[in-house]
Amino acid sequence: MSIVRLLIGGATPRALALLAALLAFLVAAPAFLGPYALSVAILILYFAFVGQAWNIMMGFAGQLSLGHALYAGLGGYIAAGLFFHYGIGPWVGAFVAVAVAVLAGCIVGYLGFRFSLAGVYFALLTIAFSEFTRIAFDHWTWAGGSGGLFLKVQGGVTDILNLRGGATLFYYAILILAVGAFVLCRLLLESRLGRYWLAIREDAEAAQAVGVPVFRCKMIAIAISAALTALAGVWNAFYYNNLFPETAFAMGRSIEITLAPIIGGLGTLFGPIVGAVVLTGMGELFTDLTEHLKISGLKQIFYGLALLVIVIWRPAGVWPWLAKRLGVEERGR
């Protein structure tokens, strides 16, 4: 009962009804979506999930990470490498992947927070670690070096134990992850730890002064965030079946992860989801618009313009504005 109250407390009946309808739609979606629409839905869920993971650090605890590709890349590479070299399936591999990513997160966090790097300086530290790892993977033959790591594609085989199969399998896998992360974040926000995070985000020194264990709370934030991001990396590696250091650890990948929550609304639970819909929708729309023109870069220009408009028009994100329109603002917040 108390868990239920934690989950839905404060939400209006109207908001709950809308949420239930959304969930029902998502569960039933593969039955009526075509292959193209399904692939777009998969992309949206992926960005919603990984955005939720990043949001824990930046949106809740206020620590700007621009190097989250590190955890996704490590997760993907480790699970894919274990499967490729030793035939160890991703369900086991994911545990190793998460463990390594959490360790990496703790190293970055320990160094950053111990030396109290904040803001831009901490962000640069995360970028540096991600770039450092990218170059290391470029020269690591176990992981395929710069030539990349490829997983065998077996057409028509559905093997849930090894996460091999078609789009529907991956759709449900990422849906479960995204819903799980959403529930987890809600529970975290309602917990003592969540309140501590918000206190740290608003004013770390004041939080320290009133006895919030600032360092430990930040470490927990980066560990949880890295763990979830690593799972996204594992999923990503098995969905696309290939990994290259140049893309897996690229700064562009890290930035991609940050966009959905920033555009949707930092620190909100629905921000990453709304942001993922907006960004993926825009991306697909501009792809369609510019496809027949065959000019590379044109799509990105539209994309950049759209980002510019959003950040000028809705600097706090789309969700707070949308929530007001839908009449689903939470009570007492």
Add this chain to the structure above:
Amino acid sequence: MDFALAFAQAITKGLLTGMVYGLMALGLSVIFGVMRVVNFAHGEIMVVGMYLAWLGFELAGVSPLVSLPAIALLFFAAGYALQAGLITPFINRPEHQQFLLLLAIAILLVNVCLVLAGPDARGVQSEAMFDSYAIGPLVLDAVRVHAALAAIAIAGLLWAFFTRTRTGKSIRAAADNHMSALVVGLDVRRLYAFTFGVGSACVGAAGALMITIVPVNPFLAAEYTLLAFVIVIVGGLGSMTGALLGGLLIGVSEAVAGLLLQPSLKSMFSFGLLILVLLLRPQGLFGGKAGT
């Protein structure tokens, strides 16, 4: 003996390239030091400068060293307008909003270059490229020497601007204490626009110099942004001499890493250095004040 010579050669090459790196980083450092805005579009502005210098050479045969003042002036105006028009409302906003704004600008700049010039590398090729100066057994590429000398001259001009002119001194005053600058009646918004203009002019000039050494493609932009960050953090954010010395240090470390290890490992060296500096001396090797 051969190795000693190759080593000395690599170090001088690194020092010369490092001067241009330093000028690029100087632009970033000036903007951050005064406004506390991190210019995530820095490498993109640099690449636009490289393309303009290349264009001048392709269309009219103008050497980048000759078109440099025009490019710097143009970039000053563009930077001024950008700050006055777009960035000013974001000065006191949270960091992530500034980041998103400059990221959007970066995406626009780099893709306009991609649409107009294509993904292929564009370089400036002339006979002067093969000239060289010999100092004893050392052979220095003429283009590198010219670029380094020009970078030093521009840095000197900048130093004179910040220490000798009224506007330069006012900018430093506004950087030291925003509130007091407002109290004594400085037009801080105009000074900020001026600062972004000066920073852009610096990086535009660095671009015009860089194109004489390295061919340009749109994908270099993100690399230069990162490189500029590495340099200013290593040297000390907001410190002018720090940016220049940091540029030299990174230039030399890249050249030496390229000689001793594989060239593809050279940036690992820079990022390793960045991590060490961030942890042990976050105010930078040459920065006086602690970084906050």
